[in-house]
Amino acid sequence: MSKENAAYRDVNENPCNMCMPMGAILPFKGVEKAMVIMHGSQGCATYMRRHIAEHFNEPIDVASSSMNEKDTVHGGEPNLKKGLANIIKLYQPAVIGVLTTCLAETIGEDIDRIAGKFLRENGLDLPIVTVPTPGYGGRHTEGYFLAMKKIVESLARPTEGHGKINVLVPHLSPADLREIKRILHLMDIEYTLFPDFSDTLDRPFEKPYKKIPDGGTRLADIAAMPGAIATIEIGVTLDERSSAGHYLAEKFGVPLHQVPIPTGLEFTDGFLKLLQQLTGRDIPASLVMERGRLLDCMIDAHKYNFQGRSVIFGEPDQVYAHSQFCMENGIYPVVAATGSKNDKLAALLSELFTDCPHEAAILTQTDFARIRAVSANGAANIAIGHSDGRYLEEREGIPLVRVGFPIHDRVGGQRLLSVGYAGTTMFLDRITNTLLEHKYRNYRQSMYDQFYQDTENCRSECAEGRGDENELYCS
C-alpha cells in the first residue's frame, strides 16, 4: 500500500473538501432554536447556504455581518453587533452561533469580546457560542467538530448524574441520525444525541412555515451532558483538541468511548456491543434479525461484490467506515482519499488494508485531479463518495455511488441511509446493483470483443501475418 500526503502543494485542482466555517454551520442546525451569523463578507454566508440548501433541499438561513471595505479597515464590531440585533428581531433564536471567516480572522476581530459587549449593552441573557473558523484554518470536517466542541464548552454545566448516554455524531445524513436514534430506542436507552439535525435538515412538509424548524438537541440536554454515565463519540479520526467528548471527559470526568461510524457489519457490531456494555441492555431480537438479513445480503451478493475495485473519498471518518465496509465485502479499495489533513486516518487505513490483495493508495490532503489519476491507473470500477466525485464517472467511466456531502446533482442527499445493520444492507444493495448495472450494460459487448472471431475477417488478418497470437485463435 502506498501513502501519500501532499502536505504542501501549489495548486488544488478540483477540491475534495470545503472550508472550515461551512462545516461549523451544521452542528448549529442540529441545536434547538439556534441561528448562525458569519462574521465577514456577505458572500461566504450565501455560498455556504446555497451549498447546504442544495444538498438537503431545505431553506438554510445563515446571517452575515456583511462587512465592506470600510469595516475591514476600521473593524467590524458595529456590523457584528447590528447583525446580532437584527437576527434576534427576525428569528428570536434561543442560542446564536458566531462563526468567523478568513476576513474576520485575518484582520484580528475578537468575536468573544464583541459578543460579550453586545450582550452587556443590551442587557440580554442569551447564549452566544463563538467559533473561530478561518477558511484557511482547516477543512469543513474540522469546522464541524470544532463547532460541536465550542457548543458543549459554552452550554454544558455541572450536573448530577442522570443515567443518560451522550451520543456525539459526526457529519452523517438526517436519515442516519434517525437510524441511530431508532437503535437506541429499540435498546431502551436514554440518550442525548448531539447534534441532532434529523428533523431540522429533513423536515416534513407542514404549515405554517417556521423560520427556525422544530427539533434539534435541546439546550437543557446539552447543559446536562456532564451528568451522563458515558459519552459515545462517533468518530475516531478527529483531533483531541476539537473533541467535545474529550472536553466532557477532562472537565467533568464523563468516560469517553470513541467508535467508528457504525456502517458495515463489524463497526455496527462494535457500536451495539458498546451500548450493551455501557447499559447492560440486551440486543433486541429485532436487531438480531436485521443483522442476519445483512449477513444474508452479503452472502447473496458476495461474488458480484468481489469484482468491485473501489475508490472511496470524503470526510475522514466516512472514508474509514466505508473502507472497512468495502473490505468486509471484498470490494477491495484501490484508493481511499480525503481532502483533510489526517494522520490518524492514514494510520488506521494502513492497518485495515493489510488484508487487501492489491495495492491500495491512501491519499490525504488531496484533490480530485490526484484521486482521478490514481483511480484510473488502478483500474477502479466503482466510486463511493459525494457528488464532487462526478468526474470519475463523467471522465473515467467509473460509476459513482453517492453518499456523504454534498449531493447536489441528485435529490435525496438528506435521506441517504448507510448506518446500522438495516442501513448497511440498503447501502450495500446500492453498491452491488451499481456494479451489476455496469456489468449488464457492458458484458455483451465486452465478451464479443474478447472472444468472437469473424472467420472471414480473421483469416484475412491472419493472412497479413499478425503473429502467433492471431494464428492461435484462428486455427
Place this chain on the structure above:
Amino acid sequence: MRDTERLEAAIEERKDSIQTKGKQKQQLKCDTNSVAGCVSQRACVYCGARVVLNPVTDAIHLVHGPIGCASYTWDIRGSLTSGSDLYRFSFSTDLQEMDVIFGGEKKLARAIDGLVEKYQPKLIFVYSTCIVGVIGDDLEAVCKAAARRHGIEVIPVQSSGFIGNKSAGYRAACDALLKLIKPAENEQISKNNTINYLGDFNLAGEVWIIKDYLQRMGLALNVAFTGDSNYETLKTATKASLNIVQCAGSMIYLANQMKEIYDIPYHNVSFLGLEDTSDSLRRIARTYNDLEIMRRTEELIKAETAAVAPLLARYREKLRGKKAAIYVGGGFKAISLIKQFREIGIDVVMIGTQTGRQEEYDTINDLVDDGTVILDDANPSELERFMVEKGAHLLVGGVKERPLAYKLGIAFIDHNHDRKHPLSGYVGAVNFAQEVYSTVCSPVWKYTGEGGGLDEQRKCCLS
C-alpha cells in the same frame, strides 16, 4: 401602507428598499450594502466576477485564496462549450495559515508555472479573494511577471469579497475582459460588420440559439461575452461594429467602455419571452438600415411566432389568473419576466432583485400593476411574508430560494445559472411556459393546500 408596517417595525433600515406600487412616492432604495444580520440572498464580489468570466472555455480560472471560494464555484453552472472544457475545472492556490502569515505571492507564481506546464493555456484569470486583499499580495505584479515568463496572458481579477457587492464583481470581470481584448500597441483594428453579444453565458446553448437567429437575419455573431467564448474569439472583439447587451447588470459597464474606447455602439436587448425577443431582433435589424435584413428579420419573427403561438395559447388557457413572485439576480431578467408572464396570462404580485439598478426599478414600477410589492436585496423572511400575503402561486428564483418556495407549498421556476434547458428566444419562451405549467399544475399541490398541516395529514390518514 399596511403592507410594510410590520416590516418597518422589524428592521428599520430595510423599509426604504420595499415598496408597494401605487402607495409610495419616493424612489426605491437600491445599490447599497446589505444590512448586517438580515440574511441577504446576495453573494460577493468574487462570485460576480466568477459568474461573468467562468464561461471563457479555454482559460484557466485560478482562485488565489482559501479552498472554499474555489470549492463552492466548481462547475455549478450550466454554460456549454463547443470547444475546450478547461473552464469546468476548479483551480485554487488553497492558501493555508502559513501562506496567510508569510504572504501568498510565491505560491501563486509557482501555481501558475505548474498550470502552464500541465495545460499550456493561452489565458489565465487569477481571482483575488478576501484574504488576498487583506494580506496585500501584489496580484498585478505576480501576474505581470508570469505573463512575461510564459508569453501568455495572465490577467488579475480584483474580486476581493469585501470591496463591494456582486455588482463590483461584474465590474472587476469587465475590467479583466477589457485588458484581454485590448489590441497590441501597433495593431490596426480593421472593423467588420459583425456583432458582439454581451451578457449571455450560453446556459443550455442560449448563445447558439441567438447566433442562429442573427445568421438567418443575414448578420454574423462575432463573439459572445462570455458564453462559449475563448481566447482567440475574445481577441477579435474590437473588430465588431455593434454590441448588443442582454444582461445589462453585468455588462453595461463593458458596453460603455467599448463604446468610448473602440467606438462600438450598443443596444440593450433581451431574448426572454416573445415580445422582448421580437423587439430586440427588430431593433438590431434597424441599426443596419438594410431592407433585406429587415425583410429577413420579419420573416424570421413571423415564422417563429407562428410556430410557438398555438403552444403558448394552450399553456395560457391552463395558467390564466395565476399569480407569480419574482426574485432574481439582475434587473433585465426581472423586467423581461413581467412581460413573459403576461404572455401566458399570469400577473406578477411580488418582484425583487439582488442587484437591480435604479433605472431598472423605475421600469419595473412602470410595468407592474398597483399593489405589487417591489423589493431590493430581500431576505427569506421578506420573501416568505410577501409571497404568502400576496397569494403567489409560484416563485421564480435561484437555488437558495427554491426550498423556501416548496416549503411554503408554492411552485418554483429555476431561472438561474445551473438550469439545463434554454429560456432564450422562441424556443425558450415555450420551455418557460412548459416549466411554469409543469410546476404550477403538478398534482402534488392537491395534497398541500389548506390540508397541508400535520393535523389535517393525520385526519387524512385516519379517514
